Amino acid sequence: MSDATMSEIVDTAGDDLVEAPLVSHEERRKLEWISIVGPVVVFAAFVGLWYFMHHWGLRHLFDKPGHLMPPVHDILYDSFVRRVPQPDGSDYIARSDLIRALEWTAIVAFVGLAASIVLGIVLAVVMNRAAWLERTAWPYLIAMQAIPILAIVPILGSIFGYEPSTRILVCVMIALFPIVSNTLFGLQSVDRSQHDLFTLKGVSRMTRLFKLEFPAAMPAIFAGFRISAGLSVIGAVVGELFFRQGGRGIGIVMDKFRSRAQWTLTYGALLLTCLLGIAVFLLFSWISKRAIGKWHDSAHSS
Amino acid sequence: MTDTRMTDPAANWMGQPWTPIAGDPALEFSDVSKTFQDGTRALDRTSFTVAPGEFVTVVGPSGCGKSTLLRIASGLERPTTGSITVDRSSLGYVFQDATLLQWRTVRKNVALFAELDKMPRADRERRVSENIELVGLNGFEDKYPKQLSGGMRMRASLARSLVMEPDLFLFDEPFGALDEITRERLNDELLGLFQRKGFGALFITHSIYEAVFLSTRVLVMSARPGRIVASFDVPFEYPRSHELRFDPDFAALSGEVSRALRGESA
Numbered sequence: 137m138s139d140a141t142m143s144e145i146v147d148t149a150g151d152d153l154v155e156a157p158l159v160s161h162e163e164r165r166k167l168e169w170i171s172i173v174g175p176v177v178v179f180a181a182f183v184g185l186w187y188f189m190h191h192w193g194l195r196h197l198f199d200k201p202g203h204l205m206p207p208v209h210d211i212l213y214d215s216f217v218r219r220v221p222q223p224d225g226s227d228y229i230a231r232s233d234l235i236r237a238l239e240w241t242a243i244v245a246f247v248g249l250a251a252s253i254v255l256g257i258v259l260a261v262v263m264n265r266a267a268w269l270e271r272t273a274w275p276y277l278i279a280m281q282a283i284p285i286l287a288i289v290p291i292l293g294s295i296f297g298y299e300p301s302t303r304i305l306v307c308v309m310i311a312l313f314p315i316v317s318n319t320l321f322g323l324q325s326v327d328r329s330q331h332d333l334f335t336l337k338g339v340s341r342m343t344r345l346f347k348l349e350f351p352a353a354m355p356a357i358f359a360g361f362r363i364s365a366g367l368s369v370i371g372a373v374v375g376e377l378f379f380r381q382g383g384r385g386i387g388i389v390m391d392k393f394r395s396r397a398q399w400t401l402t403y404g405a406l407l408l409t410c411l412l413g414i415a416v417f418l419l420f421s422w423i424s425k426r427a428i429g430k431w432h433d434s435a436h437s438s
Numbered sequence: 439m440t441d442t443r444m445t446d447p448a449a450n451w452m453g454q455p456w457t458p459i460a461g462d463p464a465l466e467f468s469d470v471s472k473t474f475q476d477g478t479r480a481l482d483r484t485s486f487t488v489a490p491g492e493f494v495t496v497v498g499p500s501g502c503g504k505s506t507l508l509r510i511a512s513g514l515e516r517p518t519t520g521s522i523t524v525d526r527s528s529l530g531y532v533f534q535d536a537t538l539l540q541w542r543t544v545r546k547n548v549a550l551f552a553e554l555d556k557m558p559r560a561d562r563e564r565r566v567s568e569n570i571e572l573v574g575l576n577g578f579e580d581k582y583p584k585q586l587s588g589g590m591r592m593r594a595s596l597a598r599s600l601v602m603e604p605d606l607f608l609f610d611e612p613f614g615a616l617d618e619i620t621r622e623r624l625n626d627e628l629l630g631l632f633q634r635k636g637f638g639a640l641f642i643t644h645s646i647y648e649a650v651f652l653s654t655r656v657l658v659m660s661a662r663p664g665r666i667v668a669s670f671d672v673p674f675e676y677p678r679s680h681e682l683r684f685d686p687d688f689a690a691l692s693g694e695v696s697r698a699l700r701g702e703s704a
């Protein structure tokens with residue numbers, strides 16, 4: 137081939153790059169619009185229903201007093217604004233109690249999640265490497281998943297004491313499985329032809345793991361992180377409901393308010409717990425997008 | 439390897455048919471058979487050689503064991519009986535799909551083999567840039583595979599092996615999934631590279647025209663168990679213009695290959 141045809145080919149190389157997008161521009165804009173408006177409408181409907189239940193629904197439908205679902209503005213005011221004067225002259229501010237409790241819970245959840253991530257990935261890598269280990273460990277991972285965590289928290293507490301480390305253990309038990317199963321799935325779903333490339337080059341196990349299997353598994357691994365992050369927060373809070381001693385997490389504080397029939401504060405604590413869960417989910421979605429969004433389509437945009 | 443065409447490949451191509459270069463074959467199959475564990479006989483006593491700088495194409499019906507042949511040549515599969523001689527340190531590969539790593543940019547994908555072989559960085563970067571340009575992907579260095587068309591992915595796949603300057607290229611139906619226009623264009627380009635670089639090639643395809651257009655020799659394989667049933671020397675001189683596809687002699691030879699194929703598969 138002459139140089140002229142070569143450069144001609146070079147010039148036209150980009151022609152076949154153009155592909156029609158699967159979703160048209162207009163449709164995508166419509167979807168983006170709905171993804172904002174839709175949730176807002178649902179939120180408004182929910183708040184409306186809440187007020188309805190407070191003023192009328194609870195009393196007439198369930199024969200219960202309306203203050204079991206206090207008005208939303210009361211929840212927000214009591215939990216995050218109000219100062220209650222105390223006999224000794226100081227003010228009681230629920231907000232600072234709640235925030236401190238949330239911090240404590242967040243720390244437990246994060247440590248639990250971090251432990252789950254390290255343990256889960258190591259376990260998945262080992263299981264991926266040795267089929268007999270995978271076959272041996274898998275039934276117990278499923279079994280652990282099937283344990284009603286609520287039922288065994290008091291048992292764990294009796295055995296290990298109501299220490300922070302026991303709370304972290306509860307988090308790990310609840311958050312471990314999605315990380316192991318997603319990582320293992322990711323490691324095992326590498327293309328055979330891509331494996332062939334590395335086989336042809338006669339690379340070491342480590343090179344294959346770090347240059348092929350881990351990068352290929354990243355989307356699945358991050359999906360596991362996102363699921364486990366939420367579960368870890370739940371694990372931390374659920375664990376606390378049984379932990380009357382030790383540091384005061386949001387679960388303990390919530391239970392205290394509930395037992396005193398301080399409904400506005402109970403819901404305030406619940407709201408904060410949800411926000412923590414959402415924040416952790418968003419954080420991992422963001423990390424995931426930063427890490428793999430450029431080459432992987434399904435990195436969540438939210 | 440002392441042949442002058444290896445240092446100045448262009449010298450050989452001026453208006454002559456291809457002639458063998460002296461020296462040991464780049465690839466030799468001796469009586470190679472392959473039976474899989476489920477009893478499938480993929481290859482039956484197959485023998486052939488690829489001389490250095492020779493472009494040999496294997497055509498055959500689907501499922502005749504062509505891919506097995508290539509997997510054995512590359513070392514991914516072991517033959518059940520028989521032996522092969524090949525220098526595996528100097529092989530290039532292009533597979534049916536481009537097998538690019540989707541998390542690497544074009545530049546990083548093209549660098550993969552060099553990286554796995556621990557080629558010094560400066561050397562690697564220079565060769566990667568050169569070969570990206572050679573296959574016409576300049577400007578796309580920082581794109582990810584999902585942003586490329588099928589043809590461009592194949593170019594990247596080709597460049598990845600070109601970086602290693604292989605003596606022998608193994609092609610497993612590399613353009614089979616592409617549209618005809620892109621396929622012909624890539625055939626033209628591949629021939630350009632073949633002349634420029636002087637590598638030997640074993641090329642698997644199910645397209646008779648592709649086989650005749652590209653190669654110095656066409657081997658015809660029968661259906662399972664695969665066996666080489668015919669061999670045709672392709673006399674057309676290099677460089678081959680894309681007009682060759684409309685030449686009566688080209689049609690005649692393609693017809694012969696086609697008859698050999700049908701004679702066996704009927």
